[in-house]
Amino acid sequence: MNVALLGFGTVGSGVADMLTQNKDVLYARAEAPVELKYILDIRDFPNSPYEKLFVKDFSVIEADPSVDVVVEVIGGATKAYEFTKRALLAGKSVVSSNKELVATHGTELLAIAKEKGVYYLFEAAVGGGIPALSPLVDDLSHNRISEVSGILNGTTNYILTQMFTQGAPFSAALAEAQAKGYAEKDPTADIEGIDVCRKIAILAALAFGAMVPAAAIHTEGITAIRKEDVAAAEKIGCSIKLLGRAIKENDGDLYIMVAPFLIPKSLPLAEISGVYNGVLIRGNFVGDVMLYGRGAGSYPTASAVVADVDHIARGTVARPAWTDAKEGTPSDFSSFFCRHYVVAEGAEQSAIGIIFGEIEPISGEENAFLTPMLSESNWESCKERFAACGGRIVSHIRLY
């Protein structure tokens, strides 16, 4: 089985290393050895051990009938989209780490793959090295899934962990993450939840069969979280984590969101620290399952890419499948219910109880309390009424 690699960056070089260094482990299982035949990159790598494999023209790969699998780790949705489509149409399976492409064009690409009798697989697009999509699609799909949620971004989890362990404010924790190379110079996609939004869209599509556009997912980042919120969370035995959540309620409603949540430390997602990721899958027979591991990095991500290559080589692929979401999916976020952690000031204490209902004050934290269960529309109207009384919401985080 011959593999062509598109892109020789962080992930691509890891894939080349794994296909080379672990060749015997792959070979031992597959009926035919897995060989890396081409690497496509516009740059030159004169001293690379893979020097002889480099090509600059995708047509070479497209036209070579001996290439069975194309690994796309270019990223973005332009060249990667074009090459993926051409490879699939040429009857080659495509393995990808490209969450943006999967979330935007995955429905079309999966349909082409099925039509051509090949595969489009993307374990590496969510949760780095963690086997998450394969367990969801192949090992737990016989459960009726009611929730798939995850800590899906190592950068933000590192920042939040630093805020908890060092008492650092957000800006200092971000600066440290940038200094350590965990956060990019422009960290917007991470800290505003955009990266998680794409990943939870993919998880939700696999769990519930419908791919929703990013714009339909309520998305909040972590920039508003203060050290004081961290201290208050500790007091009530919670961590604060940026979660992607997809929740199927008994009445059929499907809610998908990205937002920070206070999570009680008794729940395993609360204990995932640093750059690690975790994916929670809740099924009607299995209960809660959590998958934990490195959410990013060259070698862990390469492991997920090569897992898909290996599945193809061994013939153990469970084909991912979904359709584009219809009108009404996801459900309107305004009807999603949860409790809220709130820090509110500038109004009479009595007004708070009248507006928010039976609140639970957080002892030792001035003006901080937990609301009862509120729908999002209720929460919005509480905020309006509170503002009308001269009150101000200083901070607000949902409770898991």
Next chain:
Amino acid sequence: MNVALLGFGTVGSGVADMLTQNKDVLYARAEAPVELKYILDIRDFPNSPYEKLFVKDFSVIEADPSVDVVVEVIGGATKAYEFTKRALLAGKSVVSSNKELVATHGTELLAIAKEKGVYYLFEAAVGGGIPALSPLVDDLSHNRISEVSGILNGTTNYILTQMFTQGAPFSAALAEAQAKGYAEKDPTADIEGIDVCRKIAILAALAFGAMVPAAAIHTEGITAIRKEDVAAAEKIGCSIKLLGRAIKENDGDLYIMVAPFLIPKSLPLAEISGVYNGVLIRGNFVGDVMLYGRGAGSYPTASAVVADVDHIARGTVARPAWTDAKEGTPSDFSSFFCRHYVVAEGAEQSAIGIIFGEIEPISGEENAFLTPMLSESNWESCKERFAACGGRIVSHIRLY
């Protein structure tokens, strides 16, 4: 696809329920619907919704060519062994939750299955509902595995969790576990590590290719752990967990053991509480992956059983494979190195340093310290020399 179920106890009834209640989810994926055709049990279940499916004679199932998969949840290694062998020889795949049978006769049964072109699968034998074997065999096997370890017994983990959270002594925690139905009246197999021994043997066989006999696995239980040890562990930021561990060292040594370990709380295994289980898999590219979920119970275990049935129905089985271990596998436990937590009394303080080397006292805990890295044979000779000085080891737990 027709399924016959052998045994209608806790797990068996869960399997029947899942095949029935989640039939549409199974059906949606498999090319043919999965039907429960027979249930074998010596007892009568006159009011069961499955009443019409019961048979008392295994020959009926064996002789019915329409039965594709036999689910063996009888337990033990006598009737279960006979029926499994006959089913495989009759060309039927067998799915099992029976860790005892897999650990004792798995090598032979896997060989028969391969010979007959069918499968012998046992996801439910380790870690209850957690997809653990399938990720190990199918999703991470392209990694060079250096360790598979796990909290594999919910009963002992419940007891240890109660000791940590309630400050209960072992005997009280055990009594509570028995009262809640988490521990059996005769808890020996759980608290002495026998159950974990079988499970780690299976994990090690899948990760490293060799099934070792239970007698070759160093096995300790949790009966000697005192409340004072729990308090000392807390002081140094550790939990105490009963672990099954299989460790492949760079020099090729393979150590397999069952013993309680002090685990730093920064490691995810340390945070697994109550009846939950967790399996850690360490690979050369992926790093650490942990799989977490319910380790026992009717429905979670049924989920793992039906996962295997579903894999067969969908044609996505990665065939488990191992051979019986040769002489020298596992490596002699006496050369395994780790640090030890020790409580020692009755000898001069100076003798401790001379005998155990550069120890690290645990502040505020009289006579408690951590040793430097010691091989097991070194540790044994330290103990002898300490006894010769009139000292007594009050407590001892290895450090992860």
